[in-house]
Amino acid sequence: MYSATVSLDPAFVVGPVRRRTFGSFVEHLGRCVYTGIHDPGHPTADADGFRGDVIELTRELGVSTVRYPGGNFVSGYRWEDAVGPVEQRTPRLDLAWHSTEPNLVGVDEFMRWAARTGVEPMMAVNLGTRGVQEALDLLEYCNVPGGSFWADQRRANGAEDPYRIKMWCLGNEMDGPWQIGSKTPQEYGRLAAETARAMRMIDPGLELVVCGSSGSQMPTFGEWERVVLTEAYEHVDYVSAHAYYWEEDGDLASFLASVVDMDHFVESVAATADAVRAARKQTKRVHISFDEWNVWYQKRAESRPPSGDDWPVAPVLLEDRYNVADAVVVGNMLISLLRNTDRVHSASMAQLVNVIAPIMTEPGGRIWKQTIFHPFALTARHAAGEVLRLAIDSPVHETARFGEVAVLDAVATHDAESGDVVVFAVNRSLTEGVALDLDLRGFPGMRVAEAVTLSNPDHTWSATADDDTSVLPQPNTSAKVADDRVRAELPPVSWSMLRLVRE
Numbered sequence: 001m002y003s004a005t006v007s008l009d010p011a012f013v014v015g016p017v018r019r020r021t022f023g024s025f026v027e028h029l030g031r032c033v034y035t036g037i038h039d040p041g042h043p044t045a046d047a048d049g050f051r052g053d054v055i056e057l058t059r060e061l062g063v064s065t066v067r068y069p070g071g072n073f074v075s076g077y078r079w080e081d082a083v084g085p086v087e088q089r090t091p092r093l094d095l096a097w098h099s100t101e102p103n104l105v106g107v108d109e110f111m112r113w114a115a116r117t118g119v120e121p122m123m124a125v126n127l128g129t130r131g132v133q134e135a136l137d138l139l140e141y142c143n144v145p146g147g148s149f150w151a152d153q154r155r156a157n158g159a160e161d162p163y164r165i166k167m168w169c170l171g172n173e174m175d176g177p178w179q180i181g182s183k184t185p186q187e188y189g190r191l192a193a194e195t196a197r198a199m200r201m202i203d204p205g206l207e208l209v210v211c212g213s214s215g216s217q218m219p220t221f222g223e224w225e226r227v228v229l230t231e232a233y234e235h236v237d238y239v240s241a242h243a244y245y246w247e248e249d250g251d252l253a254s255f256l257a258s259v260v261d262m263d264h265f266v267e268s269v270a271a272t273a274d275a276v277r278a279a280r281k282q283t284k285r286v287h288i289s290f291d292e293w294n295v296w297y298q299k300r301a302e303s304r305p306p307s308g309d310d311w312p313v314a315p316v317l318l319e320d321r322y323n324v325a326d327a328v329v330v331g332n333m334l335i336s337l338l339r340n341t342d343r344v345h346s347a348s349m350a351q352l353v354n355v356i357a358p359i360m361t362e363p364g365g366r367i368w369k370q371t372i373f374h375p376f377a378l379t380a381r382h383a384a385g386e387v388l389r390l391a392i393d394s395p396v397h398e399t400a401r402f403g404e405v406a407v408l409d410a411v412a413t414h415d416a417e418s419g420d421v422v423v424f425a426v427n428r429s430l431t432e433g434v435a436l437d438l439d440l441r442g443f444p445g446m447r448v449a450e451a452v453t454l455s456n457p458d459h460t461w462s463a464t465a466d467d468d469t470s471v472l473p474q475p476n477t478s479a480k481v482a483d484d485r486v487r488a489e490l491p492p493v494s495w496s497m498l499r500l501v502r503e
């Protein structure tokens with residue numbers, strides 16, 4: 001058994017826990033919208049055809065914001081096709097996912113779903129096939145009270161009050177060669193700056209996200225951020241970051257250490273944004289919107305869109321089945337997002353339902369939770385107050401991809417009002433348990449209110465519609481307090497949460 005020590009002190013604070021860290025993503029992709037959130041024939045469906053059971057699980061997951069409508073989809077989207085009477089709408093080809101978009105759900109339906117679910121919308125505009133004017137039209141439709149063409153169209157379509165959407169993404173992954181209308185950083189930076197400037201003429205209070213490169217592995221990464229921000233710095237509030245990880249070639253140790261890359265990614269984007277800030281003599285800081293993150297087995301067959309003459313509606317796409325190790329990595333990614341709360345001000349797990357998702361549905365039928373649901377729901381529910389800067393003393397082990405990596409990773413939050421301290425931790429060892437020793441001298445008189453661990457001797461176990469309860473976070477009975485220290489044993493390949501309250 002390994003031993004690791006974590007020291008906490010209320011004075012060492014990174015920044016606030018931000019509710020927007022617990023965002024999600026609904027894209028018109030595969031079965032995320034159709035037969036996902038929207039399934040009119042389902043027994044729990046409302047008048048708009050939205051499944052009540054999906055809304056319930058989205059609430060239980062603790063989702064704050066939902067990014068919409070894409071993703072790659074948005075780069076070919078004509079939002080006007082999906083407003084007004086549903087029976088007058090026509091299907092369109094969706095080139096991004098080689099599918100047919102039936103346009104049964106559009107911005108008005110999505111906004112009703114968001115209101116019912118109690119989530120904040122984060123809207124993306126198409127800067128692939130479209131530009132400034134169409135972004136302005138959509139913004140006018142959504143946020144202007146009335147008395148102008150698009151605002152009055154919204155009212156005629158049944159939404160008297162403006163939606164007043166605050167967060168807007170200026171396109172999606174515009175450096176990706178797969179992106180419809182992909183651009184050079186100069187082209188995109190100019191377009192993003194001009195779109196942002198014009199959008200603020202309608203609504204100065206918007207919070208705007210400019211596209212960073214599609215991932216830290218992109219050849220464009222770094223230089224893309226520098227050039228785009230040089231063009232657009234004054235006009236935007238966030239730069240986006242996207243990261244997906246998966247276990248490759250059976251190298252579980254490297255996969256479990258994926259957050260080494262995520263932390264480095266955040267540090268690099270923040271450093272680039274700060275360098276541009278200095279070069280452009282700006283005072284405000286541009287922060288990070290980590291608006292796509294998850295485990296995604298991109299090389300599996302179900303990640304490949306259909307082809308040829310086959311343009312199906314809502315095909316099965318990206319329906320990854322997550323195991324226990326995947327859930328540990330997801331829990332660790334949340335640890336990273338919280339630890340970086342001074343720079344990551346918003347994040348969206350991609351995606352919500354069926355498509356690389358914590359929630360799965362059968363068309364017209366059952367709903368079930370994937371393993372990754374649990375670390376997200378528990379972190380979203382219990383992280384509160386401020387994120388603490390920890391001193392972690394952990395043994396290391398060797399990984400093929402990242403070299404020596406700490407076996408234990410953790411983050412803690414402290415709610416000054418209630419006094420609660422919550423520690424989220426992962427044991428990334430494949431074989432050894434970790435005897436965790438929490439030094440709580442800065443927090444005298446605490447007791448363990450709840451200690452749970454997600455693990456399984458078979459870390460390849462995945463939930464199904466028939467069984468999504470056999471492997472749930474279980475009480476960790478080893479957690480004990482003595483002399484202002486908490487000790488707990490964390491099994492190999494595990495994610496844990498320890499909630500401590502004042503005596």
Ligand code: AHR
Nearest residue numbers: 027071072073172173350
């Ligand atoms: O989330 C799935 C896809 O991943 C999104 O459409 C795209 O933005 C990213 O490449």
